[in-house]
Amino acid sequence: MTKNEKILKHLQCGFPITQKGAIDMFNAYRLSSDIYKLKKKGFDIESKLITVGSSTFSEYRMRKKGQVDLL
Numbered sequence: 321m322t323k324n325e326k327i328l329k330h331l332q333c334g335f336p337i338t339q340k341g342a343i344d345m346f347n348a349y350r351l352s353s354d355i356y357k358l359k360k361k362g363f364d365i366e367s368k369l370i371t372v373g374s375s376t377f378s379e380y381r382m383r384k385k386g387q388v389d390l391l
Contacts, residue, residue: 323348328358331365336381338370355380 321329326346330337342348359365364383369376 324354324357327351327354328363331358331363331380331382334382336379338377338379340377351380352378 323346327337327342327348330345337345337351339351342351342354348354355365355367365380366383367378367380370379
């Protein structure tokens, strides 16, 4: 199973993923690139910026069917 397939399966199971999680679980150091490739293939993945202390990072998750952004 490729790195992208592992990330996709993780998202499809309903789990979010961050860069740190991608490194720890899948040895994936370019998560944003992997997410971009999955989006280009038509997967509906959303990102959310998270701030903890002085650090800001993205969390990605599969958008649920029928979910609408209110922003």
